[in-house]
Amino acid sequence: MEVTALADDARGDLFDPACPTRGLLDRLGSKWTSMAVKVLAGAAPAEVRFAELRRRMPGVSQKMLSTTLRGLVRDGLVDRRVEPTVPPRVHYRLTALGLSLEEPLSALRAWAEAHMAEIDRANHAAAAEQVTGADDSAVL
Amino acid sequence: MEVTALADDARGDLFDPACPTRGLLDRLGSKWTSMAVKVLAGAAPAEVRFAELRRRMPGVSQKMLSTTLRGLVRDGLVDRRVEPTVPPRVHYRLTALGLSLEEPLSALRAWAEAHMAEIDRANHAAAAEQVTGADDSAVL
DNA sequence: CTGTATCCTCCCCGATACTG
């Protein structure tokens, strides 16, 4: 692996200071991050083990869960505690910073649950216009 | 181009109903979406023209702005109004749905502005541990 | 049990050029 250890998980040196939101959304946008935060937040302040975390995130692979958690730990949003047994047990929990993120994030989740169906309908309507020859005057 | 017109902008038939948040974050995660919403929300209820929008989003290309806006229109978050002049003028503004998204989204922006620097520091600290041989006892 | 190492595929996004 050599010197590549430096660039290991680095997602670039962040972003344009004028728009920190992009840096945050790049992270939350990665497929499993928000779900991991959700599960960890739901269990807080208790810890969650790797396998348990995986069970609560249907569809995630070992690799992606590992990668996701490493990113969160690196960002200081999650704490990682290793129980030095054989086999090892690894526990994760949100840091104070991670917990503080849960608040605005849950607001976004609430919006999603309330309005994503509407977005879904808008998409299907747009698709329908395509097949009907973009005849928008008759829609509805 | 043929029948591909159907699949044109379709980002899949959405997502697992159990997690509408993923569908939303997939959209907000795309590079220019959140910025476009921000600019449009800042101008609301006024409309913003394509070129003006582009000026307020430093670094965006014509193609990506066009693609981003098309996605937002398709999702029902943005309205598009064409002034049939020569050359044409096209105006964009958030729909009621788009405006409602701005609320939780601005909360996320506030969190980002308040805490991304901290995440930045955590990342640099993690990088530093790599070069020092993971000696975390001496950090700080 | 909790990871890491490879390989490989898909698609996001940027650059560039062209159109009405």
Added chain:
DNA sequence: CAGTATCGGGGAGGATACAG
């Protein structure tokens, strides 16, 4: 002015195998 068409690089992320 407001787009669309095309090409190409690079990274996200899934499958699989292996390790401590």
